[in-house]
Amino acid sequence: MSEVLLSAKNLVKRFGGLAAVNDVSVDLWRGRIHAVIGPNGAGKSTLTNLLSGDLPLTTGSITLGGADVTGRSPERISRAGLGRSYQKTNIFLPFTVWENVRLAAQSRAQHAASWLRRATSYAPTNELAERAIDLAGLKPRRDAIAGTISHGEQRQLEIAMTLATQPKVLLLDEPLAGMGVAEAERMVELLHRLKQEHAILLVEHDMDAVFALADRLTVMVNGQVIASGTPAEIRADAGVQAAYLGEEH
């Protein structure tokens, strides 16, 4: 069933005199992919950093799963259900796919007395890791060393590591960057699968993928939203064509 999992209202981020994000509001729904597009410097990464708590807001508010998470640390926002994949990879290359995902799942399960627990009590963490690997389509590569798998598979691994923390909302920053055609197609299929259970915010430069995937789009230029709507509405928007899409096509 569709529901708003994340709601950001009137977000502003100023760096000195520059409003990198200027009065941006966005709702993320379970079952929908919401893409944010715009030219370089539009404020897409800054917006993502505000939603994840990696940057403090100047003003604005964010609710996640109904709870007000405004001003919370990235760790607390993550625990409240937000999962984020970073452009820069967090993968331990000498470890296997399984070990990487297991560590990600474990990082969430850890608490002060975890060193007292018996190995058998880690079963739920193992299950989480197995499920995340399966969902990310990496089962055949489960025991491969992360440094030996393809670039596309490493991006899938980052998503599996994010899924292992059981997020409700996924923020994906350029998941298709540097991918070949076949890898990109696989990632598009994966994102289609993931949206069934998650709300997804997608920042991506590959416009073919964006228009194939997005249910809603927000177009940013110079920190501001110049249009928001369905892919068909955005395609038909004269302002968007002039400000952004016209540059590309």
Ligand SMILES: Nc1ncnc2c1ncn2[C@@H]1O[C@H](COP(=O)(O)OP(=O)(O)OP(=O)(O)O)[C@@H](O)[C@H]1O
């Ligand atoms: N930490 C910072 N300090 C000062 N200015 C910043 C900082 N981070 C970003 N900016 C500025 O904010 C504006 C928005 O940058 P941002 O990286 O969010 O854009 P973007 O849309 O993600 O661009 P790209 O597509 O190139 O990644 C730019 O003018 C950038 O120079």
